[in-house]
Amino acid sequence: MKLDPFVAQIIVAKNFNHFxxxxxxxxxxxxxxDSSLDPSTVGRKVYAELxxxxxxxxxKIVTSKKTGLTRFxxxxxxxxxxxxxxxxxxxTNPLKKHDDKQGQLLGKLNIYxxxxxxxxxxxxVYKELYSEFPELGDEIQPQFNxxxxxxxxxxxxxxxxxxxxx
Numbered sequence: 001m002k003l004d005p006f007v008a009q010i011i012v013a014k015n016f017n018h019f020x021x022x023x024x025x026x027x028x029x030x031x032x033x034d035s036s037l038d039p040s041t042v043g044r045k046v047y048a049e050l051x052x053x054x055x056x057x058x059x060k061i062v063t064s065k066k067t068g069l070t071r072f073x074x075x076x077x078x079x080x081x082x083x084x085x086x087x088x089x090x091x092t093n094p095l096k097k098h099d100d101k102q103g104q105l106l107g108k109l110n111i112y113x114x115x116x117x118x119x120x121x122x123x124x125v126y127k128e129l130y131s132e133f134p135e136l137g138d139e140i141q142p143q144f145n146x147x148x149x150x151x152x153x154x155x156x157x158x159x160x161x162x163x164x165x166x
Contacts, residue, residue, distance in 0.1 A: 001056065001086060001115060006031050007049040008087045011059075012080045018062075018071050021047045056122075057143060058083075077125070082118045089114045102165065109161045116154045123147045 010016065010027045025043045050072055053059040058078045063070045089111045126144035130137060 001052055003052065003083065003086050004045070004049050005087045007046060008083050011050075011053075011074075012083055017074050020069065020071055021050060024050065053078075077122070079118075079121075082121075085114055085118070105161050105165055109158060109165070112154050112157045112161070116151060116158065119147055119151045119154060123151060 006028050007024060009031065010024050011019075021043055024046045025039060028042055028046055029037060029039060050059060054061055054072070056077070057075055059072045060075050061070055062073055123144060126140050126147060130140045130144070133140075
């Protein structure tokens with residue numbers, strides 16, 4: 001998973017929770033300091049980034065019944081260290097700095113390995129939760145299956161790149 005470093009920087013703040021896309025967009029524009037950026041384009045980009053985290057179950061969408069306003073809340077799975085690791089791997093990614101094929105492949109390999117570690121941790125948490133709360137099995141099982149499927153896909157990518165590097 002790729003994540004915009006400015007969005008990551010904004011949402012990992014401890015006191016930043018129960019926020020709207022507009023909140024993140026405003027902070028993003030302030031951090032970037034680029035007056036040529038179109039706020040509506042940035043808003044769409046920010047929303048897409050937040051949906052990635054919803055898909056990982058790190059954020060939850062809450063819509064107000066009265067106002068219809070959509071907000072994002074951090075869940076118990078929200079992992080500041082994991083988000084920081086993802087952004088760090090992307091910023092040191094040789095794909096952006098070098099033209100040599102081996103460097104590009106090694107960069108991709110490192111990103112996939114970091115992502116695999118994150119997904120393995122997620123799978124382990126689901127197993128722990130199931131043993132603690134077996135009554136939530138119907139809710140936990142689909143999440144566990146999704147994480148396991150992601151592990152398999154990422155492992156396949158790692159093997160493919162390692163095969164090319166040999």
